Amino acid sequence: MTTLADLRSTDLGIGLGLRTTHYPTILADRPAVDWFEILSENYLDTGGRPVHVLDQIAAHYPVVMHGVSMNIGSTDPLDRTYLRSLKALQQRCRARWISDHLCWTGVDGQNLHDLLPMPYTKAALRHLVGRVRAVQDLLEQPLVLENPSTYVQFAGADFTEPEFLQELCAATGCGLLLDVNNVFVCASNHGFDAAQYLAGVPWDHVVYFHLAGHTVHDTHRVDTHDQPVCDEVWQLYRHAHRLSGGRSTLLEWDANVPDFATTHREAKKALRHRTLAAREALAERGRRGVGASARPERTTPKPKPRPVAPRRPHRRTEVRA
Amino acid sequence: MTTTLRSLQRWFAAVVVHPGTVDDAFADRRVRRLVPGRAPQDLLVQPAAGDLATRCAVYNGGYLERLVEVLQGDFGAVQHLLGEPAFRALVARYLQRHPSRHPNLNQLGRAFPAFVRAQRTLPQRAFVAELAQLELAVSRAFDAPEFTPLAADALAAVPPARLGSIRLAANPSLQLRAFRHPVDVWYQAWKNGEPIPVPRPQRSWLAVHRHDDRVWRHRLAHEQFAVLSALVEGQPLEAALAKAPASAPVGTWFTEWGQNGWFTAVRRGRR
Numbered sequence: 001m002t003t004l005a006d007l008r009s010t011d012l013g014i015g016l017g018l019r020t021t022h023y024p025t026i027l028a029d030r031p032a033v034d035w036f037e038i039l040s041e042n043y044l045d046t047g048g049r050p051v052h053v054l055d056q057i058a059a060h061y062p063v064v065m066h067g068v069s070m071n072i073g074s075t076d077p078l079d080r081t082y083l084r085s086l087k088a089l090q091q092r093c094r095a096r097w098i099s100d101h102l103c104w105t106g107v108d109g110q111n112l113h114d115l116l117p118m119p120y121t122k123a124a125l126r127h128l129v130g131r132v133r134a135v136q137d138l139l140e141q142p143l144v145l146e147n148p149s150t151y152v153q154f155a156g157a158d159f160t161e162p163e164f165l166q167e168l169c170a171a172t173g174c175g176l177l178l179d180v181n182n183v184f185v186c187a188s189n190h191g192f193d194a195a196q197y198l199a200g201v202p203w204d205h206v207v208y209f210h211l212a213g214h215t216v217h218d219t220h221r222v223d224t225h226d227q228p229v230c231d232e233v234w235q236l237y238r239h240a241h242r243l244s245g246g247r248s249t250l251l252e253w254d255a256n257v258p259d260f261a262t263t264h265r266e267a268k269k270a271l272r273h274r275t276l277a278a279r280e281a282l283a284e285r286g287r288r289g290v291g292a293s294a295r296p297e298r299t300t301p302k303p304k305p306r307p308v309a310p311r312r313p314h315r316r317t318e319v320r321a
Numbered sequence: 322m323t324t325t326l327r328s329l330q331r332w333f334a335a336v337v338v339h340p341g342t343v344d345d346a347f348a349d350r351r352v353r354r355l356v357p358g359r360a361p362q363d364l365l366v367q368p369a370a371g372d373l374a375t376r377c378a379v380y381n382g383g384y385l386e387r388l389v390e391v392l393q394g395d396f397g398a399v400q401h402l403l404g405e406p407a408f409r410a411l412v413a414r415y416l417q418r419h420p421s422r423h424p425n426l427n428q429l430g431r432a433f434p435a436f437v438r439a440q441r442t443l444p445q446r447a448f449v450a451e452l453a454q455l456e457l458a459v460s461r462a463f464d465a466p467e468f469t470p471l472a473a474d475a476l477a478a479v480p481p482a483r484l485g486s487i488r489l490a491a492n493p494s495l496q497l498r499a500f501r502h503p504v505d506v507w508y509q510a511w512k513n514g515e516p517i518p519v520p521r522p523q524r525s526w527l528a529v530h531r532h533d534d535r536v537w538r539h540r541l542a543h544e545q546f547a548v549l550s551a552l553v554e555g556q557p558l559e560a561a562l563a564k565a566p567a568s569a570p571v572g573t574w575f576t577e578w579g580q581n582g583w584f585t586a587v588r589r590g591r592r
Binding site (some may be wrong): 104154157191 | 325326327329330331333334337338363364365366368369370371373375376377379380383384387388420421422423424425426427428463464465466467468493494531534535
């Protein structure tokens, strides 16, 4: 059985979210990408072009599965058919791990196809612990869960989000996908310090990072994945990289997707930021002297107004011939 | 008073899918009943900037936006025919009646043609419903399970005396449709970027299938449709061929259908 240590010790390098618009370039040119993350649902319940393209890509690149419909936080029963489909897909494409989101996507059988926020209460934690364990038993591996972007918070929280993640990870042994852009978006939306958030992350459980662009509105930010990663998120990524000691990193670009070369260039910026992070770590040690403990810097900037854009979801985007 | 996780999720889901604004949702008695005695301000933290309604609108607005976009992808021809505002309004009503209940968005439009057919006030609804049927058939063919077409010589290997009793397993992507309008003619014109007026009723028959990962459409004669339908239903070859006139060039048909990969297995004996 795969362990969390197996996942954490796997640094796949800098990856890209696999998008249909890039299929022709990837299949024809076999560009030097370290790995691809697939949106799991795009390859479930279908037997045609999507899975055949995936077969070809999985033959040449490491693949990771990232889903949006596990509904792990819902009070509905777990969808075991869906979970078994995930497992079968993993076997087919030899995905290194399976991730989804710390959220719920529907209740009473209805799927809203959105990543809805959890209340960070003791009751919700107990509920999630049981379900994450059940999923891990079925999948026979640690589940990797992503911190979502949220726009509201439920009242009556017993934990901050990092505290909730710590408790969940400790109780279940699950992995974390730390979406740095989501940390930044939530920090801005809910008025907390992103660096303090990072200080509370259970780093022993972080398997990989997500990076993406977002849209700034007058009073909040929306995780749109439709533009380059902003400077503040790169800065936060460097900080996260230092705290983690280095993890696989993936760029998501889901709307207004540019050509493959542009997307890949954006992802490869992460390499430069990893190097910068290493230099910053050295400089910090120099300033504080050997043995000084690292203290996160404040990285949350003030929101800047930008044109509004519609929120774009993760979704199936296969083009029919 | 405490609110259970389930009540909280039911309430928030009701706000997200509410057809009105977030303020409409907050005020809606059916929504409020889900969390008796609790106001939105009791359930959600006042945001650092802006108000709760604006924040909830990210979810409420995104819900319809996202699912309209999915169905625009699946029913592009229907949207073109109706115009975007009418299509959006139709989808909004559809989602109220047929919310997604599947992890995968490729299932979202399964009930759309039947829903369109039931819209009494929709102009040209009979044609629009058939167009939706055609587009759904394309989607279903695209997403059908994997299959291996029957080998070219498989039928030749069957002893002639037994040919009449065999049954042919259809390729799971094969979708047969009978229409009251020449709907594929309109659809092809739309795909060519040269839309034509909605045609007068005239019966037509269509096979939609996937071959080499591409979706293809074949217009059929009525007798071809009858034979194929009988085969897909699992009738023996002899009974299926009885649906066609004796003079029909069935040998040519089967050669073409075999080349299209419409059958995946020969089954002998009873079903």
